[in-house]
Amino acid sequence: RESSALQAISEMDYDDSDGRQVKREAPISSKHTGLQNTTDNINQIIGSNSPEACWMYLTKLEKRGNPQTDTNLLLKLKDCYSRVFSRLPLRMYSNSESYAKMLVRYAELKGIDDPDDARDNFIVARSNCKGFAFVHIAHAQFEVARGQVKKGTSILQKALQVNAKPTELIETAMQKLKSGNYQFLPAEDRESLPGRFHLNVVNYAVCLAALSNESIVIKGKRFLVLKMIGRGGSSKVYQVLDQRNQLFAVKYVNLEEADAQTVESYKNEREHLNRLQQYSDQIIKLYDYEITNSYIYMLMECGNLDLSTWLRNRKTVNPLERKLYWKNMLEAVQTIHKHGIVHSDLKPANFVIVNASLKLIDFGIANRIQPDVTSIMKDSQVGTLNYMPPEAIKDTSSQPGKASSKISTKGDVWSLGCIMYCMTYGKTPFQTITNQITKLHAIIDPTHEIEFPDIAEKDLLDVLKRCLVRNPRDRISIAELLEHSYLKLQSQQQSPVPAPPDNNDLKRILNELAALQSPNSIARAANVSITMWNFP
Template sequence: MVNLWKKCILTHIEFMFSTVSMVDTTDNINQIIGSNSPEACRMYLTKLEKRGNPQTDTNLLLKLKDSYSRVFSRLPLGMYSNSESYAKMLVRYAELKGIDDPDDARDNFIVARSNCKSFAFVHIAHAQFEVARGQVKKGTSILQKALQVNAKPTELIETAMQKLKAGNYQFLPAEDRESLPGRFHLNLVSYAVCLGGGSAVALSNESIVIKGKRFLVLKMIGQGGSSKVYQVLDQRNQLFAVKYVNLEEADAQTVESYKNEIEHLNRLQQYSDQIIKLYDYEITNSYIYILMECGNLDLSTWLRNRKTVNPLERKLYWKNMLEAVQTIHKHGIVHSDLKPANFVIVNASLKLIDFGIANCIQPDVTSIMTDSQVGTLNYMPPEAIKDTSSQPGKASSKISTKGDVWSLGCIMYCMTYGKTPFQTITNQITKLHAIIDPTHEMEFPDIAEKDLLDVLKRCLVRNPRERISIAELLEHSYLKLQSQQQSPVPAPSDNNDLKRILNELAALQSPNSIARAANVSMTMWNFQ
């Protein structure tokens, strides 16, 4: 009788899918959950995912994660841990988490293994996830523990272990992959070692073709507005970043800004190593592809992952930022939106990556007026905030090279104190007033590096005419190690800070580690 009841429920669910496939997701999932059937819930979620690719469709990813959360909140884990469909949902939820939050995904895999330990595929999925991130020993350990708890079928685990030892990261045969949840057989089984040193990265079966050259998409590493940035691999196993712009979703001004970015990158390639490299691009009526150098991570993420910043690293990155901005200024470009996310770390060096709203000025002009306010508020200079009194009846903003200095000062302030000067002011109107109000004093807590304190105070002067210039900052005593008021700079063999940085780079287990370490070492001593 129970089986007949379940069949009726599933038949009803299938009918719903065939007739109201586009009904609001929230309403649908609530109806499905009401059946208290893991099988029905999984069937619904699998069909929902077929509407697109959650790796590239952020809206779909959010809908899926929300739907899975609703299922788990209404169907307690303790009651359904013996259900294969429930276990498959736990695995798929962990996989989806892994798209943008690997640490959270790892926690969810552990929950799945702890509660659904009798299913072999649960352990294999977690092992696959760890191996994909270079944790081969961890993956091996998970498979060994799966054998110890007698997860079934045992043959599946033994096969995965044999393939792992042989360096084959497709743990499951094709016939078994098809029975696993969602796109497991596409997104988690197709792994390949392509960076050397034991590091592994996930390969999807999607590719991008730019001027006849095919690139395999590894993952999405950023997005904004109508653009997405992917990490890709070419046929020689070299990593690149590809910015994809959907022109059908972009207005004329946005399209112009992306073409502007390509033009700037093209012009500046030969003048500085602190500008991200542009290798190729393709523009059609419906999309733009920009093939660029692939960085390790952006400065914003780097800062977010650190409680404190090492003084030598901060000094190195400050010099890199100044050199990048000096280059664009020399070529008549004011960036107007400098922030940590616009810089990326490439082989221990910081590079400028974005010119989306940059403005060109003539060599004999000190500033320009723009009809729109641009920039990110926490890094926006006072003079860039709309000034309705400058032209009666029309709002305008003043843009100059000194505005970029203010923004750099805000970045350095964040690298020093862990926050931007006005970050604690949450009300946006109040924050705007504080930025332009000369009576609102900025806090500069005392630090050991007095030269750094002077840099911050001279960058964050509200009057742009009195603000320090990029050229002066490059000559500032802060960038001269020998001028520090502390003890003399020790020899490289005694420099614990430098040793720590080099050891961290070596720990990356990447074929570029030696080159990165050499770059850091040479740059540090070039300061002298």
């Protein structure tokens, strides 16, 4: 078996990513596609039951390119690591240095497109391979590279407490961190770290140095600009770093380029954020702002990614995550409704994931509802068509030049229903209609039936059907949705799960998961643990 594994590793000099032969030390059948050849090789190597051989193979595979820019290579690597962990269970190989290196590198690869998932994998690695210093250092660098300096420091301190070896590496990393130097290891020790994440940290520090002349000053406080993370109309959103290495988002609005209505909408957004954040954790935090006749700066909480991007990166949505995100959205919208605000443009891009929780970030076209009325009249059609309620589409039969639409809080319910429909079926209710005029008519046409393919979660199906009712008077309310059986834990239809083995290692993992203090992070990490432990 070891001989076969070494032969497979030797074959790594054959570039099968596009069928182009570079160098070959062992015969490979030309009928194999690149993916199939890689799959066959990794399965053959896993059969040797040697973490060292697996690590050697995966290291050579990664040298073919850069997984941060090559999506196919990234997917191939993650698939190979998953195969290794499913066949070589963690409980049998936690004392293997090569296995620990694979756990760390897998977490780093996860971090390329899903930082939350990566964090969960790092926790599992540290829980079970705590004797290796590089495991703790890699996790600490991962956190520091995302602006979480305090968390990185805590990880290194815990590494000393558990007596991870070599202790000198941990102490060196802590000294570097305290001095503001994010190059944790001396040059001669950098290559001892598995994977390439330490290079990312170097790039991070270089990035800060390169951008030291590009900064934003808000009320006398200077923030280094790392990158632009969004733009639209007269506004741009930047990811910035303050002097304490904490990440924030800054929204910059050029008022000189905006018309009077747009200027008013941005001022509304600032006012709403400043007023509502104290009432709900599901509203993005506004820490400070500066407004002049020429510009607006808003210093805000920095999220991981918006819900729209998150959905695009997934073929399916975990039912528990969907349920929790739905509750987050309802709580956010309930808050603005209680304070007399109807949003009228809810869509996935309006929500951002912050520490595994969804938060509402955008109030650009929100309008106040006066205390003595239940709805408002908008003088123009606004919003995003795939999420727009029927009542928001302006009445073409109204007087010329007087087109208006009546919007109430029930309009936001329709939009939320469209978001949930997308999270359930992978598309919005009218997304397949490409002609915009035809789509407009379909939205308002009561004879055009919305399709609701059958799903296992009957409570969820009921939620979708009651949200997507064309007559707003008959549509379910936010308060009713929060009390709906779909959000009751006992309503989940779950298959019985066999009891896990009773051992101290598993208890240790569960304690680590509890420290996450986030239900969906716990769910993801639990799935990682179960996969790696290879429960029957």
